[in-house]
Every structure is written in structure tokens, then in C-alpha cells.
Amino acid sequence: MTEPTTERSTETKITEAQSAALELANLSEETRNDALHAIADAIEAESEAILEANAVDVEEAEAMLEAGEYTQAFVDRLKLSESKLRDIAEMVRSVAGQADPLGRTLAARRLDEDLELYKLSVPIGVLGTVFESRPDALVQIAALSLKSGNAVILKGGSEAAESNRILYDVIREAAAGAVPDGWAALIEAREDVETLLTRDDAVDLLMPRGSSAFVEYVQDNTSIPVLGHTEGICHVYVDLDAELEMASDIAFDAKVQYPAVCNAVETLLVHESVAEELLPALADRYREADVELRGDERARAITDMNAASEADWSTEYGDLILAVKVVDSLADAIDHVNTFGSKHTESIVTETADRAEKFMRSVDAASVFHNASTRFADGYRFGLGAEVGISTGKTHARGPVGLEGLTTYKYHLEGDGQLVATYAGEGAKPYLHQDFEGEWIPGRLAGE
The missing domain is CATH 3.40.309.10 (Aldehyde Dehydrogenase; Chain A, domain 2)
Known part of the structure; x- marks a missing residue:
């Protein structure tokens, strides 16, 4: 197994993710699901190596526990086992088994005869995530991002560095060839996070998981929209x-x-x-x-x-x-x-x-x-397959954020040569504005 591509700069990784997101959004559901099943199989196949890497993190965390720096609960969140890895693999398969969140017609409206407006679900684009010590969070976030057609920048805690590196490698290699290079990137240093916060030109949504103080810090230091996952009191x-x-x-x-x-x-x-x-x-x-x-x-x-x-x-x-x-x-x-x-x-x-x-x-x-x-x-x-976190905010997504929370929408208008001038000024033709049940079919009004 190759080493994670840490030699590439964070700037490069973000730019590559932006490019990959455009391709990923157009992959078929079958391709995305096949990649997810390959990831699940690889996690099980590489379980011994994953557990060895995790043992390094756990040993260091237990030393911190002895020193009074960590709690037992913190160490428990960090620890993986054969059964946990099986659960993680099944979680990835359950994400693959969810209905495709992309390309759904959310609404259809007839503006006039042969002038039809459709609202379709699409990926958000590039997601930036910063999460806590649970290594399974990396897999959950990557799986949901892939299923929903989003590229993702992953930043886990330093206490899980070895676990995150090997899980990232397993995921990236398992999906290679099926999905565009750069769809998932791992960053590790604090300065990498600072770089991430400045890239509002390429990153579409930030999802920090941690304390309220940390989420507030992210919100105060970026112009990228933030979907906050704070404490659970x-x-x-x-x-x-x-x-x-x-x-x-x-x-x-x-x-x-x-x-x-x-x-x-x-x-x-x-x-x-x-x-x-x-x-x-x-x-x-x-x-x-x-x-x-x-x-x-x-x-x-x-x-x-x-x-x-x-x-x-x-x-x-x-x-x-x-x-x-x-x-x-x-x-x-x-x-x-x-x-x-x-x-x-x-x-x-x-x-x-x-x-x-x-x-x-x-x-x-x-x-x-x-x-x-x-x-x-x-x-x-909740039947969402998995979650990238639980949003305690009130905009875009709230509660456990699964596939639907990682999509947005765009409008497709199908016409047949209509002009706005027809509907403006004296004697203007009125709009119908009739909602109807229907799926967007590309080129239908053109007879294709």
C-alpha cells in the first residue's frame, strides 16, 4: 500500500478536489455504488493493517490517559476492533444501498405551454471536514461524499493520525480508476486548516465537528458556509x-x-x-x-x-x-x-x-x-445510511446530516424558442405557473 500523498500542498489538493467534483457529479449511480462496495471490501481485506496502525494511536492515547490528558471515553472513541471494522464496512454498503440523492426532480412547473421548469437535486461540490478522534468518522464522511457526488477534504485529529492515514489510503486505492483522482484528500496540519478556510473560491461547504469554541472559530475565520456540529448537551x-x-x-x-x-x-x-x-x-x-x-x-x-x-x-x-x-x-x-x-x-x-x-x-x-x-x-x-455529523444549526440541514444534506439543487428550463418579450409590456401573454407531476427528460420539448 502506498503512503498518503502528503507531499502535495493543501492548495493543490483543494484545486484537484474542485476539478474532481465536476466529474464526480456526472458519474452514474452504478459507478458510485461500485466504488463504495470496493471500499467496503477493501476495509475488510486490510483489517489487520488497519488495526496495527490504530494500535499505535491507541498506545499513545493510553499514555496520555495515564498522564491525565485524555479521558477513558476519549480513548474508547479512538479504538478500533475487528467487529468495529465489520460495522464500518457494512455502513459503507448501507450508504451504497440508499436511494440515489442526485438527479431527483424536486418540483416541476409549467410556465407556459412548452415552457417547463424543473428543480433537480445536485451535489454541493467540494466539502471541507474537520472531525474528532473517531476514525470511523473519516470513512462515514468519505462514503457519504462519494455517494452524493461531492469531493471532500478530510482533516482528522492528530490523535488518530495513523488510523486516518491508512483508512484514507484504503479508500483512495479501492476507488481508484472508478472515480476521478483528487475526489478525496487528507490534510493533517493546523496550517492546512487555515489554508482550507481561505479557499472560498473552491470549497463550497465546511463541516467542523468539535466544541462550540472550535466551530465558532471556523465560522469567524472563513467566508465559506459552515454546517456546524457542536456539543451534544x-x-x-x-x-x-x-x-x-x-x-x-x-x-x-x-x-x-x-x-x-x-x-x-x-x-x-x-x-x-x-x-x-x-x-x-x-x-x-x-x-x-x-x-x-x-x-x-x-x-x-x-x-x-x-x-x-x-x-x-x-x-x-x-x-x-x-x-x-x-x-x-x-x-x-x-x-x-x-x-x-x-x-x-x-x-x-x-x-x-x-x-x-x-x-x-x-x-x-x-x-x-x-x-x-x-x-x-x-x-x-434514522435510515440515512450514515451521517457526516449532526447539525445543531437551522439552515440548509439540521439534525443528522446524511445524503440529502449533502445536496443542493439547480433549475432546468426546457423551452421551445420562447422570449421574455412575449410576457412583458402591454398586451403581454400571462404565465400559466402550473405545478405538475413529472420528471425532467432532457430535450423532450425539442422532440429528441
Whole structure:
């Protein structure tokens, strides 16, 4: 296997990606899918080499853990295994199995007889991504970019450098010949990111994944549109008429099933009328799973836990730590979520539809659940194949960003010699503006 092409400058890689994007947008769905299947097969075939490279990263991360620089959750996110690689390969195949996001007719409108306007889905172009320590993020982003016809610049964390390099090589070599050279590029240094931020002439969308401070830094230092993936300060609210066994299971799953990810719950809110019945047994359950509980005064009066500070309500732990607060009402729960949440994912457990509706309509978040764990906020679980991240913003795409979030649209107008002058001035012919069901067929009005 060849070494990654790090000798090429970032400027060159971006320019090559811009050129590749134009070709990639016109590849058939079959070609793109074949390349994805080749990538999945190659990941499985090269699993031994990938795990060896990953072991180097993990060894260094464990040394940092011993020094108190990293958390165990951080190291867990970094670590690959045979089963994880099989899951990654299946994720790539699931992306290939998704419906083609390109060339779809989103709307059709007849402006006049033989003058038809079509709105079609197309790739965005060149994507720039900066992501955290999970090596599987590189594969997810590359797979979704390829399926959606986008070229992509990939920048992973230095803690996963060896893993990212070999995964990038595997992907690039597996797709070689089927897709244009330069469709995916790996950059590694901080100065490479600075270069990326200046290339608004070539890069169409930036997708940073990390802290709010990092996303804000990117937004403040580029004129390229930014699709931000920031912290996941997620809440589960147990309402006054919740089914408490269900509530316990949901709250436990949302924290313990995989605490290191952004859709894990960080704060549990409990209505005061059910707190004494729910919290003691649930706290025991958490403690058995090594979860550190940090509660407000009312929660601590019910069961033993550490005192929560004001900072705990706005902290993404990414670890086996949970803040617990007792609230007086549904309105108080909504107010707390809107004050401290990160607009990621929120869940209410209740048996009353009206109260669930009030919570879901009032909470400002990309995903809002009723009687379900926050861990369902995921591109794969949503049926999107995978995700490039979870957007906590409100424009272009929101929530788990899959294939549809990596497309835009353009208009195709099919005419038969019509002139604007016909529809302007005194005695102008009126437009029909009739929406209709139909697919764009190139040259149909010309009789081709």
C-alpha cells in the first residue's frame, strides 16, 4: 500500500478536489455504488493493517490517559476492533444501498405551454471536514461524499493520525480508476486548516465537528458556509405521568449504552411528583454501571449523589457522568432545556400526548423524542445510511446530516424558442405557473 500523498500542498489538493467534483457529479449511480462496495471490501481485506496502525494511536492515547490528558471515553472513541471494522464496512454498503440523492426532480412547473421548469437535486461540490478522534468518522464522511457526488477534504485529529492515514489510503486505492483522482484528500496540519478556510473560491461547504469554541472559530475565520456540529448537551425529562419503568430504561440507555458520543444524555430532569419514586432505584442502577451522579439540592435530598455546580448544566461530559435536576413543572423542564441545551437532541417520557406535544413543539432542538432514548439521534438509525455529523444549526440541514444534506439543487428550463418579450409590456401573454407531476427528460420539448 502506498503512503498518503502528503507531499502535495493543501492548495493543490483543494484545486484537484474542485476539478474532481465536476466529474464526480456526472458519474452514474452504478459507478458510485461500485466504488463504495470496493471500499467496503477493501476495509475488510486490510483489517489487520488497519488495526496495527490504530494500535499505535491507541498506545499513545493510553499514555496520555495515564498522564491525565485524555479521558477513558476519549480513548474508547479512538479504538478500533475487528467487529468495529465489520460495522464500518457494512455502513459503507448501507450508504451504497440508499436511494440515489442526485438527479431527483424536486418540483416541476409549467410556465407556459412548452415552457417547463424543473428543480433537480445536485451535489454541493467540494466539502471541507474537520472531525474528532473517531476514525470511523473519516470513512462515514468519505462514503457519504462519494455517494452524493461531492469531493471532500478530510482533516482528522492528530490523535488518530495513523488510523486516518491508512483508512484514507484504503479508500483512495479501492476507488481508484472508478472515480476521478483528487475526489478525496487528507490534510493533517493546523496550517492546512487555515489554508482550507481561505479557499472560498473552491470549497463550497465546511463541516467542523468539535466544541462550540472550535466551530465558532471556523465560522469567524472563513467566508465559506459552515454546517456546524457542536456539543451534544442532551436531556431526558421524566414527566409527572411517565411510566416509570420505561423512564428508567430510557434514561439508563441514553447515558450508559455509549456515553462517549454526542447523543448521549448529559442531564436528567425529573418532575417533582415522581422524583422520590424514580430516583433511588435509578441512582442505584447508574452507580452499578459506574455513573457519577451530580444532583441539585432536591435530587440529593432524595438519594445520595455529588453536588452539581452551575457549570454542570451546560457541560458535555462524553463520559459516565450525569447531572440530575428536579423540576416543578413541564414549563420548568422546557425552560431548562432551552437555557442550557445545545439544540441537539431532547427527549420527554410521558403517557400524556398533549404534554408530549407541548414539550416537542416548545423545545428548540434538531431532534425531539417522545418515549425514546436520545441515542436514536443518528444518521444510520434514522435510515440515512450514515451521517457526516449532526447539525445543531437551522439552515440548509439540521439534525443528522446524511445524503440529502449533502445536496443542493439547480433549475432546468426546457423551452421551445420562447422570449421574455412575449410576457412583458402591454398586451403581454400571462404565465400559466402550473405545478405538475413529472420528471425532467432532457430535450423532450425539442422532440429528441
